[in-house]
Amino acid sequence: MLTDLVRPGDKIEVQAVEGAILGGNTENKKIYTSQVYDVLDDEQLEIMMPMDGTKLILLPVDGEYQFCFYTRKGLYQCFVRVVERYKENNVYKLLCELTSPLGKYQRREYYRYACTLPVKTRELLEEEIEGLKEGKYHMWMGIPLTKGNIVDISGGGIRFVAPVKYTEGTQIVISLTLNMHGKEENYELVGLILKSKANEVRRGEYEHRVKFTLITNVQREEIIRYIFEEERKSRRRITSVGDI
Numbered sequence: 722m723l724t725d726l727v728r729p730g731d732k733i734e735v736q737a738v739e740g741a742i743l744g745g746n747t748e749n750k751k752i753y754t755s756q757v758y759d760v761l762d763d764e765q766l767e768i769m770m771p772m773d774g775t776k777l778i779l780l781p782v783d784g785e786y787q788f789c790f791y792t793r794k795g796l797y798q799c800f801v802r803v804v805e806r807y808k809e810n811n812v813y814k815l816l817c818e819l820t821s822p823l824g825k826y827q828r829r830e831y832y833r834y835a836c837t838l839p840v841k842t843r844e845l846l847e848e849e850i851e852g853l854k855e856g857k858y859h860m861w862m863g864i865p866l867t868k869g870n871i872v873d874i875s876g877g878g879i880r881f882v883a884p885v886k887y888t889e890g891t892q893i894v895i896s897l898t899l900n901m902h903g904k905e906e907n908y909e910l911v912g913l914i915l916k917s918k919a920n921e922v923r924r925g926e927y928e929h930r931v932k933f934t935l936i937t938n939v940q941r942e943e944i945i946r947y948i949f950e951e952e953r954k955s956r957r958r959i960t961s962v963g964d965i
Contacts, residue, residue: 770813831875841866911935
Protein backbone atom coordinates (compact mmCIF):
# COMPACT_ATOMS: atom_id res chain seq x y z
CA MET A 722 0.00 0.00 0.00
CA LEU A 723 2.71 2.49 1.01
CA THR A 724 4.91 1.63 -1.98
CA ASP A 725 1.90 1.95 -4.32
CA LEU A 726 0.87 5.42 -3.17
CA VAL A 727 3.82 7.28 -1.70
CA ARG A 728 6.84 8.46 -3.67
CA PRO A 729 10.14 10.21 -2.81
CA GLY A 730 9.57 13.96 -2.81
CA ASP A 731 5.93 13.77 -1.66
CA LYS A 732 5.11 16.39 0.94
CA ILE A 733 4.25 15.27 4.49
CA GLU A 734 2.61 17.11 7.35
CA VAL A 735 3.73 15.83 10.74
CA GLN A 736 1.74 16.18 13.95
CA ALA A 737 2.66 14.70 17.32
CA VAL A 738 0.31 12.17 18.85
CA GLU A 739 -0.94 13.51 22.19
CA GLY A 740 1.76 13.14 24.83
CA ALA A 741 4.73 13.07 22.44
CA ILE A 742 7.63 15.27 23.51
CA LEU A 743 9.52 17.54 21.12
CA GLY A 744 12.62 19.07 22.62
CA GLY A 745 11.21 18.86 26.13
CA ASN A 746 7.89 20.56 25.32
CA THR A 747 4.54 18.89 24.82
CA GLU A 748 3.35 19.52 21.25
CA ASN A 749 -0.20 18.35 20.56
CA LYS A 750 -1.37 20.84 17.93
CA LYS A 751 1.79 21.96 16.12
CA ILE A 752 2.03 20.77 12.54
CA TYR A 753 5.40 20.57 10.81
CA THR A 754 6.19 20.05 7.15
CA SER A 755 8.61 17.56 5.64
CA GLN A 756 8.97 15.35 2.57
CA VAL A 757 9.54 11.70 1.77
CA TYR A 758 13.19 10.87 1.11
CA ASP A 759 12.75 7.17 0.26
CA VAL A 760 10.13 4.43 0.61
CA LEU A 761 11.91 1.28 1.79
CA ASP A 762 8.92 -1.10 1.85
CA ASP A 763 5.25 -1.12 2.88
CA GLU A 764 6.20 -0.67 6.55
CA GLN A 765 9.18 1.70 6.56
CA LEU A 766 10.23 4.95 4.93
CA GLU A 767 12.84 7.66 5.31
CA ILE A 768 11.77 11.30 5.57
CA MET A 769 13.62 14.59 5.72
CA MET A 770 13.94 16.06 9.21
CA PRO A 771 10.93 18.39 9.74
CA MET A 772 11.54 22.11 10.05
CA ASP A 773 9.89 25.04 11.79
CA GLY A 774 10.92 28.03 9.69
CA THR A 775 14.70 27.62 9.44
CA LYS A 776 15.02 25.42 12.55
CA LEU A 777 15.43 21.64 12.33
CA ILE A 778 12.97 19.77 14.57
CA LEU A 779 14.67 16.79 16.20
CA LEU A 780 11.81 14.35 16.63
CA PRO A 781 12.76 11.87 19.38
CA VAL A 782 13.33 8.18 18.66
CA ASP A 783 10.26 6.09 19.64
CA GLY A 784 8.02 9.16 19.39
CA GLU A 785 4.64 8.59 17.71
CA TYR A 786 3.28 10.93 15.04
CA GLN A 787 0.44 11.31 12.60
CA PHE A 788 1.58 11.74 9.00
CA CYS A 789 -0.50 13.27 6.23
CA PHE A 790 0.95 12.48 2.78
CA TYR A 791 0.31 14.65 -0.29
CA THR A 792 0.34 11.99 -3.01
CA ARG A 793 -0.50 12.05 -6.71
CA LYS A 794 -3.73 10.20 -5.78
CA GLY A 795 -4.77 12.54 -3.00
CA LEU A 796 -4.21 12.88 0.74
CA TYR A 797 -3.46 9.83 2.88
CA GLN A 798 -2.75 9.49 6.58
CA CYS A 799 -1.32 7.00 9.06
CA PHE A 800 0.44 6.83 12.42
CA VAL A 801 4.19 6.18 12.57
CA ARG A 802 6.96 5.63 15.07
CA VAL A 803 10.42 7.19 14.70
CA VAL A 804 12.92 4.32 14.63
CA GLU A 805 16.15 6.23 14.05
CA ARG A 806 17.46 9.67 13.14
CA TYR A 807 20.76 10.38 11.40
CA LYS A 808 22.69 12.58 8.98
CA GLU A 809 23.73 11.04 5.68
CA ASN A 810 25.43 12.90 2.82
CA ASN A 811 24.66 16.19 4.59
CA VAL A 812 20.95 15.31 4.70
CA TYR A 813 19.19 15.02 8.06
CA LYS A 814 16.81 12.06 7.91
CA LEU A 815 14.39 10.06 10.03
CA LEU A 816 13.70 6.35 9.65
CA CYS A 817 10.03 5.76 10.41
CA GLU A 818 7.79 2.70 10.58
CA LEU A 819 4.02 2.60 10.19
CA THR A 820 1.99 1.69 13.28
CA SER A 821 -1.38 1.89 11.49
CA PRO A 822 -2.67 1.23 7.97
CA LEU A 823 -2.44 4.00 5.38
CA GLY A 824 -5.89 5.46 4.81
CA LYS A 825 -7.62 8.21 2.82
CA TYR A 826 -7.58 11.56 4.61
CA GLN A 827 -10.37 14.15 4.51
CA ARG A 828 -8.69 17.54 4.70
CA ARG A 829 -9.99 19.86 7.45
CA GLU A 830 -7.08 22.15 8.20
CA TYR A 831 -4.22 23.56 6.15
CA TYR A 832 -0.59 24.05 7.04
CA ARG A 833 0.18 27.75 7.57
CA TYR A 834 3.43 29.02 6.06
CA ALA A 835 5.08 32.03 7.74
CA CYS A 836 6.15 34.60 5.15
CA THR A 837 6.18 38.26 4.15
CA LEU A 838 4.14 38.96 1.03
CA PRO A 839 2.43 42.15 -0.19
CA VAL A 840 -1.35 42.08 -0.37
CA LYS A 841 -4.12 44.52 -1.27
CA THR A 842 -7.60 44.38 0.24
CA ARG A 843 -10.90 46.20 0.47
CA GLU A 844 -14.37 45.53 1.81
CA LEU A 845 -16.87 44.05 -0.64
CA LEU A 846 -19.59 46.36 -1.93
CA GLU A 847 -23.21 45.51 -1.21
CA GLU A 848 -23.73 44.81 -4.91
CA GLU A 849 -20.83 42.32 -4.87
CA ILE A 850 -22.21 40.60 -1.76
CA GLU A 851 -25.62 40.26 -3.40
CA GLY A 852 -23.93 38.79 -6.45
CA LEU A 853 -22.21 36.21 -4.25
CA LYS A 854 -25.52 35.19 -2.72
CA GLU A 855 -27.01 34.70 -6.18
CA GLY A 856 -23.96 32.83 -7.47
CA LYS A 857 -23.18 35.61 -9.96
CA TYR A 858 -20.22 37.30 -8.31
CA HIS A 859 -18.50 40.04 -10.28
CA MET A 860 -15.77 42.21 -8.75
CA TRP A 861 -16.12 45.91 -9.45
CA MET A 862 -12.90 47.31 -10.88
CA GLY A 863 -11.28 50.70 -10.27
CA ILE A 864 -12.05 50.83 -6.54
CA PRO A 865 -8.94 51.64 -4.42
CA LEU A 866 -7.46 48.81 -2.35
CA THR A 867 -5.44 49.15 0.85
CA LYS A 868 -1.87 47.84 0.87
CA GLY A 869 -0.82 45.41 3.58
CA ASN A 870 1.51 42.48 4.24
CA ILE A 871 0.72 38.79 4.60
CA VAL A 872 2.45 37.19 7.61
CA ASP A 873 1.27 33.64 6.97
CA ILE A 874 -0.64 31.87 4.23
CA SER A 875 -2.29 28.48 3.76
CA GLY A 876 -4.64 26.80 1.34
CA GLY A 877 -7.47 27.93 3.59
CA GLY A 878 -6.67 31.60 4.13
CA ILE A 879 -4.17 34.25 5.22
CA ARG A 880 -3.16 36.32 8.20
CA PHE A 881 -2.15 39.86 7.29
CA VAL A 882 -1.51 43.31 8.72
CA ALA A 883 -2.75 46.57 7.20
CA PRO A 884 -3.51 50.15 8.25
CA VAL A 885 -7.25 49.49 8.22
CA LYS A 886 -9.55 47.80 10.73
CA TYR A 887 -12.12 45.36 9.41
CA THR A 888 -15.07 44.18 11.48
CA GLU A 889 -15.18 40.46 12.14
CA GLY A 890 -17.61 38.84 9.71
CA THR A 891 -16.78 41.33 6.94
CA GLN A 892 -16.19 39.95 3.43
CA ILE A 893 -13.20 41.40 1.62
CA VAL A 894 -11.47 41.33 -1.75
CA ILE A 895 -7.94 39.90 -1.55
CA SER A 896 -5.44 40.70 -4.31
CA LEU A 897 -2.07 38.96 -4.08
CA THR A 898 0.77 37.81 -6.33
CA LEU A 899 2.84 34.64 -5.95
CA ASN A 900 6.08 33.88 -7.77
CA MET A 901 5.58 30.40 -9.21
CA HIS A 902 8.64 28.94 -10.97
CA GLY A 903 9.92 32.39 -11.91
CA LYS A 904 6.53 33.55 -13.17
CA GLU A 905 4.22 35.87 -11.27
CA GLU A 906 0.67 34.59 -10.78
CA ASN A 907 -2.03 37.04 -9.70
CA TYR A 908 -4.97 36.01 -7.52
CA GLU A 909 -8.19 37.93 -6.93
CA LEU A 910 -10.01 36.13 -4.11
CA VAL A 911 -12.74 36.75 -1.58
CA GLY A 912 -12.31 36.10 2.13
CA LEU A 913 -14.18 36.35 5.42
CA ILE A 914 -12.62 38.23 8.37
CA LEU A 915 -12.51 35.74 11.24
CA LYS A 916 -10.46 37.82 13.68
CA SER A 917 -9.23 41.41 13.78
CA LYS A 918 -7.09 43.11 16.41
CA ALA A 919 -4.72 46.05 16.81
CA ASN A 920 -1.09 45.32 15.95
CA GLU A 921 0.90 45.13 19.18
CA VAL A 922 4.10 46.41 17.58
CA ARG A 923 3.09 49.03 15.01
CA ARG A 924 0.55 51.64 16.03
CA GLY A 925 -2.18 52.34 13.48
CA GLU A 926 -2.02 48.86 11.95
CA TYR A 927 -4.30 45.89 12.48
CA GLU A 928 -3.82 42.15 12.21
CA HIS A 929 -6.52 40.16 10.44
CA ARG A 930 -7.13 36.42 10.12
CA VAL A 931 -9.05 35.55 6.96
CA LYS A 932 -10.70 32.44 5.55
CA PHE A 933 -10.95 32.14 1.77
CA THR A 934 -14.62 31.93 0.76
CA LEU A 935 -14.36 32.37 -3.01
CA ILE A 936 -11.45 30.38 -4.43
CA THR A 937 -11.27 27.65 -7.08
CA ASN A 938 -9.80 24.21 -6.40
CA VAL A 939 -7.07 25.03 -8.92
CA GLN A 940 -6.16 28.26 -7.10
CA ARG A 941 -6.11 26.48 -3.74
CA GLU A 942 -3.86 23.73 -5.05
CA GLU A 943 -1.53 26.33 -6.60
CA ILE A 944 -1.22 28.12 -3.26
CA ILE A 945 -0.47 24.83 -1.48
CA ARG A 946 2.10 24.00 -4.17
CA TYR A 947 3.69 27.46 -3.73
CA ILE A 948 3.98 26.89 0.04
CA PHE A 949 5.59 23.49 -0.49
CA GLU A 950 8.10 24.90 -3.00
CA GLU A 951 9.05 27.75 -0.65
CA GLU A 952 9.57 25.25 2.18
CA ARG A 953 11.78 23.19 -0.13
CA LYS A 954 13.87 26.25 -1.02
CA SER A 955 14.29 27.02 2.66
CA ARG A 956 15.42 23.46 3.32
CA ARG A 957 17.99 23.70 0.51
CA ARG A 958 19.38 26.94 1.97
CA ILE A 959 19.77 25.29 5.39
CA THR A 960 21.54 22.31 3.80
CA SER A 961 23.89 24.67 1.92
CA VAL A 962 24.77 26.51 5.12
CA GLY A 963 25.50 23.18 6.77
CA ASP A 964 27.99 22.36 4.03
CA ILE A 965 30.08 25.46 4.70
